[in-house]
Amino acid sequence: MVEPVARLFLRLGFSGLLLASVALGTRVPVGSQPEEGLIRLAWRTMGEVVEVCRDVPEEERLRLPPHMRRDRICDQTSLPYRLRLELDGEVALERLVQPAGLFGDRPLVVLENLAAPSGSRHLEVAYDPAPEVLPHDLPPSEIEAALAAAPRYRLSEPVDIGPGRILLVRLEGGRLVLPEAGR
Amino acid sequence: MASTVPPSSPAASQSFAGGAEPRQRPAAARWLEGSLRPLDALFARIYGSRWNPLHQSGTLAILLFLVVIATGLYLFVFYRISDPHGSVQAIHAQWWGGRWIRSLHRYAADAALVAIVFHVLKMLVGGRTWGPRTLAWVTGVALAGVVLLSGWTGLVMAWDVQGRVVAEEGARLLDLLPIFSEPIARSFAYAEAVPRSFFFMNLFLHVALPLGIALLLWIHVWRIARPKLLPPRPIAWTVLGLLLALSVLWPVSVLPQADLAQMPARIPLDIFYAFWIPVAVRVGPELHLLLWVLAALVAFTAPLWWRPRRTHREPSRVAEELCTGCRQCYEDCPFDAILMLPRTDPGARWELYARVDPALCVSCGICVGSCAPMGIGPPGRDGREQVREARDLLAAQPPLPGEVIVLACGHGPAAVRGLESLEGVRALATGCSGSVHSSLVEMLVRGGSGGVLMLTCPERDCLFREGPKWLAERLYHDREAELQERVDRRRVRLAALDPTDGARIRAAVRSFREEIAKLDAAEREEEIDLDLECERAQEVTHG
Numbered sequence: 032m033v034e035p036v037a038r039l040f041l042r043l044g045f046s047g048l049l050l051a052s053v054a055l056g057t058r059v060p061v062g063s064q065p066e067e068g069l070i071r072l073a074w075r076t077m078g079e080v081v082e083v084c085r086d087v088p089e090e091e092r093l094r095l096p097p098h099m100r101r102d103r104i105c106d107q108t109s110l111p112y113r114l115r116l117e118l119d120g121e122v123a124l125e126r127l128v129q130p131a132g133l134f135g136d137r138p139l140v141v142l143e144n145l146a147a148p149s150g151s152r153h154l155e156v157a158y159d160p161a162p163e164v165l166p167h168d169l170p171p172s173e174i175e176a177a178l179a180a181a182p183r184y185r186l187s188e189p190v191d192i193g194p195g196r197i198l199l200v201r202l203e204g205g206r207l208v209l210p211e212a213g214r
Numbered sequence: 215m216a217s218t219v220p221p222s223s224p225a226a227s228q229s230f231a232g233g234a235e236p237r238q239r240p241a242a243a244r245w246l247e248g249s250l251r252p253l254d255a256l257f258a259r260i261y262g263s264r265w266n267p268l269h270q271s272g273t274l275a276i277l278l279f280l281v282v283i284a285t286g287l288y289l290f291v292f293y294r295i296s297d298p299h300g301s302v303q304a305i306h307a308q309w310w311g312g313r314w315i316r317s318l319h320r321y322a323a324d325a326a327l328v329a330i331v332f333h334v335l336k337m338l339v340g341g342r343t344w345g346p347r348t349l350a351w352v353t354g355v356a357l358a359g360v361v362l363l364s365g366w367t368g369l370v371m372a373w374d375v376q377g378r379v380v381a382e383e384g385a386r387l388l389d390l391l392p393i394f395s396e397p398i399a400r401s402f403a404y405a406e407a408v409p410r411s412f413f414f415m416n417l418f419l420h421v422a423l424p425l426g427i428a429l430l431l432w433i434h435v436w437r438i439a440r441p442k443l444l445p446p447r448p449i450a451w452t453v454l455g456l457l458l459a460l461s462v463l464w465p466v467s468v469l470p471q472a473d474l475a476q477m478p479a480r481i482p483l484d485i486f487y488a489f490w491i492p493v494a495v496r497v498g499p500e501l502h503l504l505l506w507v508l509a510a511l512v513a514f515t516a517p518l519w520w521r522p523r524r525t526h527r528e529p530s531r532v533a534e535e536l537c538t539g540c541r542q543c544y545e546d547c548p549f550d551a552i553l554m555l556p557r558t559d560p561g562a563r564w565e566l567y568a569r570v571d572p573a574l575c576v577s578c579g580i581c582v583g584s585c586a587p588m589g590i591g592p593p594g595r596d597g598r599e600q601v602r603e604a605r606d607l608l609a610a611q612p613p614l615p616g617e618v619i620v621l622a623c624g625h626g627p628a629a630v631r632g633l634e635s636l637e638g639v640r641a642l643a644t645g646c647s648g649s650v651h652s653s654l655v656e657m658l659v660r661g662g663s664g665g666v667l668m669l670t671c672p673e674r675d676c677l678f679r680e681g682p683k684w685l686a687e688r689l690y691h692d693r694e695a696e697l698q699e700r701v702d703r704r705r706v707r708l709a710a711l712d713p714t715d716g717a718r719i720r721a722a723v724r725s726f727r728e729e730i731a732k733l734d735a736a737e738r739e740e741e742i743d744l745d746l747e748c749e750r751a752q753e754v755t756h757g
Contacts, residue, residue: 043452045260046267050456053325054464058482061492065477073403075396131395142400195477199404210404 068192072116072143072156074202078109078130079181081165081173108135108169110177113161116145119152127161149194156200156207158184230603230621230642238576238625238677239341240522247339251714258712263672265449266712270674271333273445274453276431278326281454283424285319290421295413298373299471306468317461323365324486325457330358340625340677344521346437346549346574353434355513360426365487367420373413375481378402378472380488386499387506405474437574438679439550528592529575530582532568536589539566542694543581543590546648548679551575578678579649583688586695588651597651597695604657613640613663616734618727621655623647623681626671626713632720638664638727647671648681652688652697655706664730665705667723672710682710704733 084105092100109130116124124145131137141158160181162174186207190198199210247254257268267274292312294301305312334354337343343351366384370377385399401407435441444450469482483491494502529551532543544552551574554566568590570581581590588597613619620641622628628643640663644650647670658666668689670682686708687693697706707729709722 042261042265043456046452047456047460050321050325050453050460051464053328053486054321054460056486057320057324057466057484059485060480061483061485062478062480062495064479069477071403073400073407075400133395137395140396140400142397142403195479197475197477199475201404 065195066149067146068149068194069197070116070118070143070145070147070154070192070200071197072114072141072145072200074200074207075138075140076112076182076202078111078139079160079177080107080109080136081169081177082107083169083173108165109137109139110174110181111161111164112139113157113159114141114143115157115159116143117155118147123147127164128158147192147198149192151189151191154186154188154190154198154200156184156186158207230607230644238522238527239339240520242520243339243341246335250335250339254712255714258715262718263675263710263712263715265446266672266675267445267449267453268332268336268675269672270445270449271329271336273442274449275326275329275333276443277445277450277453278322278329279424279427281322281457282319282326285315285322286421286424288315289319293371293417295410295417298371298413299468302372302374303468311462313465314458314461317465318457320466320484321457321460323368324484325453327361327365327486330361334358338516338520341521342677344517345525345527346551346576348517349437350434351517352514353430355510355516357427357430357434358513359510360423360430362487364420364423364427365484367416367423369484369487370416371413371420372469373472374469375472375478376469376483376488378474379478379481379483379491382478383491383494383499383502387494387503390499390503402474408474437549439548440680442674527577529572529577530570530579530590530592532570533589533596534567536587537564537567538587538589539564539568540586540694541566541568542584542586543568546584546680546684547581548578549574549576552581576678578646578681580646580678580681580684582649583651583684584694585651588653588695591649595645595649597653600651600654601657604654604661608657608661611640613661614638616664616731618665618667618723618730619658619663620667620669620723621647621650621658622669623671625677626675627669627711627719629713630716630719632716633723636720636723636727638731639723641723646676646678646681648676648678648684650685652695655689656698656701659701659705663705664734665707665726667707667709667726669719669722670708670710672712675712682708686710705730 082105084103086103087101092102111130112128114124114126114128115122124143126143128139128141129135130139160178160183162178165174182205184202184207186200186209188209190209192198200207201210202208203210254268257266261267263269289305292301292305292308302316305316337347337351337354366380370381370384382399382402385397385402388394389397389399401409401412435443445453490502490506493505497505539554539557541554544554551571553569553571555569557565557567570590577592579592579595582588582592582596582600585591585597588601591597591599616638618639620633620639621644622630622633622641624643624645628641633639633641647668650668655666655668668685670685671677673682676682684693688695689697689706689708690703697703707726709719709726711719711722713719
């Protein structure tokens with residue numbers, strides 16, 4: 032009688048231990064306190080549209096299915112932008128932001144995360160149209176019109192980057208801002 | 215986890231009655247089994263064959279899934295997408311034990327994943343990945359994937375420091391796929407950017423994915439007969455009781471709310487569902503995605519490469535002229551691979567005959583043991599072949615007086631070392647114990663052996679699911695093809711033991727040997743007394 036009881040307690044105890052190890056596995060500390068901060072650029076803009084229209088020749092019209100025959104076809108694309116970030120006068124990030132979507136007609140989205148050493152820094156962000164990367168066959172007049180209408184964004188501010196803090200730069204009211212918490 | 219007979223084992227010196235059946239698994243499976251043997255042995259030692267949870271991995275996963283569903287329904291009532299973290303805190307503050315229910319939900323989900331991992335290992339060790347088992351394997355992999363997804367959405371729901379990391383890393387992965395025109399990671403750029411629809415979608419997924427789990431589970435067990443979905447009650451109640459106790463004594467805590475203005479620091483991670491986070495953070499999204507794609511490819515294609523190099527699996531065939539249409543093989547087949555069809559030949563004596571579907575037959579041979587006329591079985595392993603082998607064996611090596619013949623399942627106990635060296639024992643490795651025909655046992659008993667001991671795998675750990683069960687029914691409970699009454703039952707024994715428990719197996723053999731020796735001695739005493747009485751009677755007569 033004693034042996035089966037002892038065995039029962041052994042099994043229960045071992046089973047409890049197994050489940051306790053499962054419980055332990057739900058709370059395994061991972062990671063470390065970061066020493067650097069992070070500069071995050073996050074915004075979304077509608078691009079200035081560059082439209083190119085052309086008349087469709089009769090032969091080309093007839094090749095199309097009846098429901099797709101049009102006299103005039105207009106192709107649209109958005110003006111790309113160039114993003115540039117300088118930290119204490121040094122270029123930390125520079126890249127082209129293309130309109131999203133398969134046909135380049137979706138908004139331009141900026142989402143950048145840049146590790147930055149802690150401390151007081153001077154931050155400059157420039158977000159300007161980049162017509163030079165558009166296809167050369169686009170009419171210059173259309174490009175100039177889009178360029179004239181396209182807004183430009185600038186930010187130049189002293190910032191305090193704390194360890195583990197995320198310094199957010201976003202678009203608000205048509206301009207780049209640092210929300211209060213980021214200062 | 216079932217084993218096969220290593221070539222150099224003393225217990226494997228003689229294959230018999232299907233013991234040389236085609237390999238079911240690749241060489242790597244034996245290596246995996248060897249690696250897991252210490253764990254197997256530990257569990258066998260503690261739990262024995264009957265209560266070993268390693269034999270219940272699939273049913274335990276389902277039981278735990280049910281616990282997750284039940285507790286999840288409760289949590290669903292109190293969860294608010296408008297304030298995810300706040301609602302979790304409110305659940306924890308419930309005086310009637312909301313935190314215990316949440317803890318039970320979490321622990322059951324984690325334990326289910328652990329059970330799934332053991333289940334996968336068991337399938338790999340047994341080579342149950344290819345051929346007729348391909349559908350079960352593929353759906354199993356899909357199930358594991360959906361369970362992981364469900365777990366991730368669950369972690370995100372709490373919108374704490376852990377959920378935030380899971381959401382962000384998941385979004386970085388998804389942004390690599392060419393399906394979103396804008397990066398969804400932008401939703402986590404700052405607190406105001408997180409749309410309420412995100413929590414709605416997350417909750418929807420978390421609730422809907424279990425429906426997918428249920429559907430996949432149905433397909434997963436579709437092709438097997440009489441699937442066992444839940445563990446035996448003692449195991450089920452023990453697991454439930456222990457989980458509940460754990461939830462009460464050591465509940466999960468509410469982690470700090472996600473703060474998108476802070477970088478993730480040192481956070482307590484659920485390593486079962488979030489094991490990939492440290493890898494994702496270290497290697498970046500591109501390599502991370504590649505790792506997942508590779509893992510999925512490897513897992514889903516296992517039926518093509520986790521298999522024996524040469525597969526000569528021959529499905530069972532029916533000798534229609536012998537088939538009486540009794541349906542026993544149809545009822546016994548664990549994989550529903552046998553159909554009963556109406557006979558169309560004129561003047562047929564029986565209405566039905568059996569036909570094996572070769573696409574579903576795994577060549578286990580369990581149908582062999584079900585057929586009284588011995589009209590079915592894999593080629594070379596049917597009942598008639600077994601009886602012929604037994605006849606040849608007895609002719610070539612007549613049993614010594616009192617010698618016990620041990621028929622050990624080649625997928626399990628036959629691998630135990632030292633059986634051959636036991637005195638008065640002849641150990642033979644057979645195919646699945648369920649494939650042993652009762653006529654073979656009868657022939658061995660009546661052919662002069664002291665007794666026949668059938669060593670089978672534990673009922674819940676049979677490679678072919680129902681071998682030990684049907685064998686027991688046929689030997690002791692008159693299931694076709696039953697052991698005939700004329701066979702002395704005292705000389706037939708069945709022992710279902712874990713193959714890693716060599717000590718218990720050897721003890722069972724020794725014990726049976728001793729019983730047979732006593733039986734033989736008792737019978738000899740009866741014979742001697744008779745002679746004495748006859749002598750005395752003669753003296754009296756001739757007095």
